[in-house]
Amino acid sequence: MQDFRYLEDVATLVLDEQKCIGCGLCTEVCPHAVFEMQENNARIVDFNACMECGACVSNCPADAISVSPGVG
């Protein structure tokens, strides 16, 4: 999906790296490879690819991720 990039710096994705327990589920469910596991922790590696679908949010067992489209 590198051919398709949408507006930059608008996504409302937030990852709380302190809360992350390193399960890796977010890297599995994200359809745009926004996350990567680094040293047993999730990191946002492609913030602008996020389409705010919320798949990572509903599956993170540690409530470490949030997206809030339509706010602000």
Add this chain to the structure above:
Amino acid sequence: MKILPMAIRSDNSTQNPFQKKGPGLSTNNVQLMPSMNMPGLTCATEETRPMAAYDRPGYELCRYVAHFMETDAGPVPVIRPDLDKKDRLSTIAVRCGIRRDKYLVSPGLYGIGSPDPDSDVLVTANYKLTFDHLRSALEGISAWILVLDTRGVNVWCAAGKKIFSTQELVNRIQAVSLEKVVAHKRVIVPQLGATGVSARQVKVQSGFRVVYGPVRAWDIPAFLTKGKKADKSMRQVTFTLFERFVLTPVELHGALKISGIAALVLFVLSGIGPGIFSFHGAWERGLVSLSALVIGLISGAVLTPVLLPFIPSKKFAFKGILMGSVCVLLLLPVIWDRIGSMAGAAALIIFTVMVSSHLAMNFTGATPFTSPSGVEKEMKQYIPVQVTGILVSAGLWIYSAF
């Protein structure tokens, strides 16, 4: 078992013995029961169907059911992986927006191939296109298919609307007594369903572990043979030329109603002129403005979606402006003689470009990569531009008649 109302049956009216007319029913040779095998009557040949045991009055078996298999949770329909001609025709009809509603499959458990208690369970939506897509990808594979009730909506859209949900999955697992059919405790959920599903909640509420399968159904065989691991490419959505192309009829369909209204307004505006209102003008100039509308439609709802990655800019509204400009410049020479003035030409150019821009922006709703926050930002910026543009072009168009 997918079952249809009796009214849909059309093949057995000739088998009704009471409809038989002719010599058999004459008064001097009363034979009211032809089924009693009286001589002189031609009876319909008997029909033996392998699945007669599964007949239920008022229901009809679905064409894609090959046979039934008995499980500890009752009979489960085993479906065919191949699509027949009718499936393919319906697919085209659905794609064209001719029939978008009620194209669904009964929710529940199905089998494909020859599944056993160790076979995997693939979860899917009850939109018939999704279901057909999945079964045709499973040629040669034995598995269970758990169809959720997503009200005829595909997995991704249903997950976004939270009807492909944790609750529906848990309820469906219980409703079909999945634990009696399989010996393991895992279900494979399409990755695009993840938006509506919480793997942890499913585990807590049903005991089944959710494994996220690949985005695309045709990667499932590879996914299964690779020990249920999806590589990066299986995890990412695509938006190929073909995927964009099949969306365009729906885009056009969606724009149809508003375009009809717009066309009426165009004819009325075109009639305004020196003589207050002229029907001749309405017709002549109306047709010219209609061509601008049609070009705007094609540009915004067909060409921009199809050529999406090749048009510069990230903003869809601006892509629409660029595409619309190119299209209207190609149109102008054709209708130049009928426009009559620079003001008229300017009106048509602005109008086409704005129609194209608006429809292109509308397409953000159909893509798999636009974030709602981005779309909101774009709309705040471009809706005022589009509205102003349309009003200015209407003013110029009326002015150009004088």
